[in-house]
Amino acid sequence: MLSTIDALVGRPSKEILDEISVSPEISAAVLGSDSTLGKLRAMVMAYEVADWPTSSKLARELGVPEDALPDIYEQSIKWAKHVTS
16 A cells, blocks of 8 residues: 555655655565565556566566466455555
8 A cells, every 4th residue: 555655645655655664675665676575566566557467477476376366456455445444
């Protein structure tokens, strides 16, 4: 949910992340690091915009079965709705 905070708040992500309490790993992932968390974020972002080549490539790199992506994505949407309602 932090991945689009810059658009929601209208300020650069780095600036916002410096002001809130998140781990360095989360902050780096949101800012696009090449870490495992950064790749997971990039995979989800690619999946959300139907960038299938990128989401497939990252899924393979991360060891995530491509055929599991639709179910994982649906579960994450349900979880996000639950925690924000």
